[in-house]
Amino acid sequence: MAKKTVLALLAAASLAAAVIPCLAAQQDPDKEILKLTLPKPMFVGTPRNIKTANLEVVTGKPRGPFFVAKGTKLLSLKKPVKSSDMQPVIGELNFVTDGERSGEDGYFVELGPGKQWLQIDLGASASIGAVLIWHYHSQARVYRDVIVQVSDDKDFLKGVVSIYNNDHDNTAGLGIGKDKEYIETNEGRLIDAKGAKGRYIRLYSEGNTSNDMNHYVEVEVYGLPAK
Numbered sequence: 001m002a003k004k005t006v007l008a009l010l011a012a013a014s015l016a017a018a019v020i021p022c023l024a025a026q027q028d029p030d031k032e033i034l035k036l037t038l039p040k041p042m043f044v045g046t047p048r049n050i051k052t053a054n055l056e057v058v059t060g061k062p063r064g065p066f067f068v069a070k071g072t073k074l075l076s077l078k079k080p081v082k083s084s085d086m087q088p089v090i091g092e093l094n095f096v097t098d099g100e101r102s103g104e105d106g107y108f109v110e111l112g113p114g115k116q117w118l119q120i121d122l123g124a125s126a127s128i129g130a131v132l133i134w135h136y137h138s139q140a141r142v143y144r145d146v147i148v149q150v151s152d153d154k155d156f157l158k159g160v161v162s163i164y165n166n167d168h169d170n171t172a173g174l175g176i177g178k179d180k181e182y183i184e185t186n187e188g189r190l191i192d193a194k195g196a197k198g199r200y201i202r203l204y205s206e207g208n209t210s211n212d213m214n215h216y217v218e219v220e221v222y223g224l225p226a227k
Contacts, residue, residue: 031067034130034222039101041186042138050209052142054168056180063187068129069195069224075122076201076221083118085111089213093118101218103138103186113212115145115172119202120219125152125226128193131163131201134217135208137184143214144181145172145206148191150198161196164189172204188218197226 081093091109097120100107111118128150135143145167151160165177182189201221205214 028067030070032070032072033065034068034072036066036132036190036220037101038188039103039134039137039186039217042103043140050140050142050183052181052209054166054181055142056182058183063190066130066190066192068222069127071224072129072222073224074220075126075128075223076120076219079123080121081118082121083111084116085214096120096216096219099218101134101188103134103136103217108136108215108217111214111216113207113214115204115206116214117202117204118216118219119154119156119200120221121154122199122201122221122223125197125199126221126223127195127197127226128163128201128221128223129195130193130222131191132188132218132220132222133191133203134186134188134219135184135205136215136217137186137188139184139210141184141208141210142181143184143205143208145204146179146181146189147172147174147177147204149202149204150193150196151200151202152198154200156200156202159198161198163193163196164191167206172206174204193223 076097077099079097081096089110095109148164149160149162153159164179166179166181167177170176
């Protein structure tokens with residue numbers, strides 16, 4: 001078989017593998033597309049000077065549709081936030097759930113250097129469909145050791161489910177993660193929580209490729225009240 005024919009078949013198979021799950025979700029009567037509002041992009045083009053050992057491949061393509069259970073709602077808006085750094089360097093912790101996604105100055109909170117976490121209290125246990133995070137998107141950066149956990153325990157000592165972990169060398173001490181590091185953009189990072197149940201969402205990071213500080217513009221948690 002000619003080389004061009006083999007490559008064409010491989011490309012077609014890859015496309016089919018990507019399309020079939022999407023079509024299946026569209027045909028599921030219990031699923032719907034999660035409708036998101038994105039902030040305006042703050043920079044244009046693909047950054048070329050960021051190098052990390054665990055960086056995902058940058059495609060430059062927009063994120064495709066994401067499907068969730070019907071009736072899924074934004075649960076985190078205006079919900080209380082606490083952090084390992086209760087006196088942020090810049091901004092206020094309530095910026096994280098105030099509904100403002102802009103990457104401009106005055107819309108983000110800056111936590112101190114090293115490993116830090118912040119935690120959102122949803123007020124009641126819920127089945128979490130997705131978590132959308134904007135750390136800082138006015139400049140291309142990679143945030144280190146991004147870990148997102150869900151629990152009904154406010155101290156995260158029991159019943160903890162990790163829904164995202166890109167700490168590939170266990171620097172944070174919470175286990176080795178299999179997810180990839182990524183470059184911040186106005187799309188944010190959309191995490192599939194796969195129905196993890198809990199009242200509290202805790203997010204870790206440990207500095208970034210520009211400095212040692214930790215930043216959050218907005219965190220959105222989508223889900224359904226737990227049954």
